[in-house]
Amino acid sequence: xxxxxxxxHPNIVPLLGFCVVEDERLxxxxxxxxxxxxxxxxxxxxxxxxxxxRLRIAVGAARGLAWLHHGFQVPQIHQNLSSSxxxxxxxxEARITDVGLTRLVRMAPGEGGDTSPFLNGDFxxxxxxxxxxxxxxxxxxxxxxxxxxxxxxxxxxxxxAATVTGxxxxxxxxxxxxxxxxxxxxxxxxxxxxxxxxxGNGHDSEIDEFVKIAFACIMVHPRERFSxxxxxxxxxxxxxxxxxxxxxxxxPLAYNKxxxxxx
Numbered sequence: 001x002x003x004x005x006x007x008x009h010p011n012i013v014p015l016l017g018f019c020v021v022e023d024e025r026l027x028x029x030x031x032x033x034x035x036x037x038x039x040x041x042x043x044x045x046x047x048x049x050x051x052x053x054r055l056r057i058a059v060g061a062a063r064g065l066a067w068l069h070h071g072f073q074v075p076q077i078h079q080n081l082s083s084s085x086x087x088x089x090x091x092x093e094a095r096i097t098d099v100g101l102t103r104l105v106r107m108a109p110g111e112g113g114d115t116s117p118f119l120n121g122d123f124x125x126x127x128x129x130x131x132x133x134x135x136x137x138x139x140x141x142x143x144x145x146x147x148x149x150x151x152x153x154x155x156x157x158x159x160x161a162a163t164v165t166g167x168x169x170x171x172x173x174x175x176x177x178x179x180x181x182x183x184x185x186x187x188x189x190x191x192x193x194x195x196x197x198x199x200g201n202g203h204d205s206e207i208d209e210f211v212k213i214a215f216a217c218i219m220v221h222p223r224e225r226f227s228x229x230x231x232x233x234x235x236x237x238x239x240x241x242x243x244x245x246x247x248x249x250x251x252p253l254a255y256n257k258x259x260x261x262x263x
Contacts, residue, residue: 060094061096071252082161130142130147130222145227158197210235
């Protein structure tokens with residue numbers, strides 16, 4: 001617990017402490033004024049987030065997760081990443097939470113350095129779990145990457161990970177957000193996945209690149225997915241010229257950058 005409490009990065013929600021009251025054990029994190037990304041995305045009556053804000057959130061969250069994966073010789077795997085675990089401060093800067101619910105994992109020989117048994121059998125929230133977890137129950141960096149790709153799809157589509165609703169889903173569709181975007185891609189209609197508020201506002205080329213990065217995160221085979229190092233730098237390149245591109249880069253990403261790591 002003490003080691004987790006020492007993790008300090010502008011895109012990670014800091015663990016302030018913990019307390020034990022009778023049978024309850026509570027972790028205390030810093031309050032984030034704007035709440036969880038999952039809530040902000042579906043807040044009724046609120047104007048949809050503009051493209052610059054969505055991109056800023058994506059870059060910030062990617063920076064935080066990349067630091068967990070690549071800022072240490074012993075990587076920190078989140079294991080339960082979702083849009084509920086991405087919190088926003090008053091400036092809509094993204095910070096990843098629940099890092100204290102995982103552990104720093106030791107490199108497994110011959111496995112690229114990022115495998116560890118699940119601690120409690122929790123594979124993550126429905127819609128975010130990588131397909132290989134059904135047969136290979138381990139916490140992996142590439143499993144985190146898959147979940148992050150789903151978050152990117154949520155940002156660009158406005159849909160939830162577990163189910164697609166509204167006219168966009170089409171008659172009779174039942175499946176997850178990943179199922180839906182893969183179906184659209186197969187039929188040459190991937191543009192239909194982009195939220196209507198984002199279309200035709202002069203950002204189409206950036207959005208196209210953003211979607212490509214998301215697909216690179218949700219590839220079926222873990223070896224084919226980007227590392228978070230590559231995801232972060234790819235997203236940051238989209239944000240060149242905006243205020244999202246140069247923040248907090250004094251935190252080095254020096255380890256485990258090999259794209260061949262699988263798990």
